[in-house]
Amino acid sequence: xxxxxxxxxxxxxxxxxxxxxxxxxxxxxxxxxxxxxxxxxxxxxxxxxxxxxxxxxxxxxxxxxxxxxxxxxxxxxxxxxxxxxxxxxxxxxxxxxxxxxxxxxxxxxxxxxxxxxxxxxxxxxxxxxxxxxxxxxxxxxxxxxxxxxxxxxxxxxxxxxxxxxxxxxxxxxxxxxxxxxxxxxxxxxxxxxxxxxxxxxxxxxxxxxxxxxxxxxxxxxxxxxxxxxxxxxxxxxxxxxxxxxxxxxxxxx
Amino acid sequence: xxxxxxxxxxxxxxxxxxxxxxxxxxxxxxxxxxxxxxxxxxxxxxxxxxxxxxx
Numbered sequence: 001x002x003x004x005x006x007x008x009x010x011x012x013x014x015x016x017x018x019x020x021x022x023x024x025x026x027x028x029x030x031x032x033x034x035x036x037x038x039x040x041x042x043x044x045x046x047x048x049x050x051x052x053x054x055x056x057x058x059x060x061x062x063x064x065x066x067x068x069x070x071x072x073x074x075x076x077x078x079x080x081x082x083x084x085x086x087x088x089x090x091x092x093x094x095x096x097x098x099x100x101x102x103x104x105x106x107x108x109x110x111x112x113x114x115x116x117x118x119x120x121x122x123x124x125x126x127x128x129x130x131x132x133x134x135x136x137x138x139x140x141x142x143x144x145x146x147x148x149x150x151x152x153x154x155x156x157x158x159x160x161x162x163x164x165x166x167x168x169x170x171x172x173x174x175x176x177x178x179x180x181x182x183x184x185x186x187x188x189x190x191x192x193x194x195x196x197x198x199x200x201x202x203x204x205x206x207x208x209x210x211x212x213x214x215x216x217x218x219x220x221x222x223x224x225x226x227x228x229x230x231x232x233x234x235x236x237x238x239x240x241x242x243x244x245x246x247x248x249x250x251x252x253x
Numbered sequence: 254x255x256x257x258x259x260x261x262x263x264x265x266x267x268x269x270x271x272x273x274x275x276x277x278x279x280x281x282x283x284x285x286x287x288x289x290x291x292x293x294x295x296x297x298x299x300x301x302x303x304x305x306x307x308x
Contacts, residue, residue, distance in 0.1 A: 105281045226289075
């Protein structure tokens with residue numbers, strides 16, 4: 001590794017440095033997230049109704065960003081886990097662990113809002129087709145990952161076990177993305193991120209993209225808060241262990 | 254105005270979708286900040302305890 005690169009990694013690898021950067025960035029991130037979401041909501045409700053779906057298309061503005069973030073969050077989690085394995089970066093496991101509950105909430109929201117959209121459009125709250133089922137599997141992966149962290153006391157070992165689950169489970173992300181092309185499904189095919197450009201009218205697309213940016217900013221802001229929390233909790237854990245060492249294990253039992 | 258709330262007859266689906274999104278994301282934000290505050294408090298208490306122990 002070159003000198004500059006190694007200096008950069010050590011700089012961002014330093015949890016104390018990270019804490020001070022995260023604290024400075026927080027007000028700006030939260031401000032930007034709230035402002036973008038407010039603008040997105042105004043645009044969403046001012047957008048015209050869909051020519052087939054009428055006003056039910058308003059659900060799209062909370063459903064689609066939640067689903068995007070559910071997958072983005074998992075990719076961050078799996079990517080951070082991989083970085084943890086390869087470079088032993090001290091913040092990688094912290095980032096992966098912190099992303100999981102956020103991803104689980106976005107996945108649950110994508111499922112519930114999709115269900116509320118499915119009822120009036122398809123006539124059913126739930127169908128066992130590829131898109132919906134693979135999304136449900138994603139929720140279970142998140143829950144399993146969170147449970148694994150909770151089950152193992154020692155953070156390094158917990159991070160290693162949970163990291164393997166996160167990386168192996170990543171296979172589900174492309175399955176979700178392409179499920180609408182590979183199998184017959186009630187879910188509509190991709191209409192925004194397609195090879196030949198978006199297939200959705202600009203008047204409906206713009207508010208959706210603004211909401212997507214708002215959800216992404218919210219994710220980053222939340223991730224930093226949870227990473228700060230995790231770093232402080234680990235520091236407290238170390239202090240407690242040191243105290244036990246000094247007292248020669250007294251009061252341990 | 255009431256036409257807005259009726260959502261073209263889809264009110265029973267549109268508003269719960271927005272309500273649940275707000276409730277779940279709000280709960281996540283609230284719990285995240287509560288967790289950060291608790292971690293800061295615990296660390297402060299530990300530091301204070303260690304200071305008292307030192308000779």
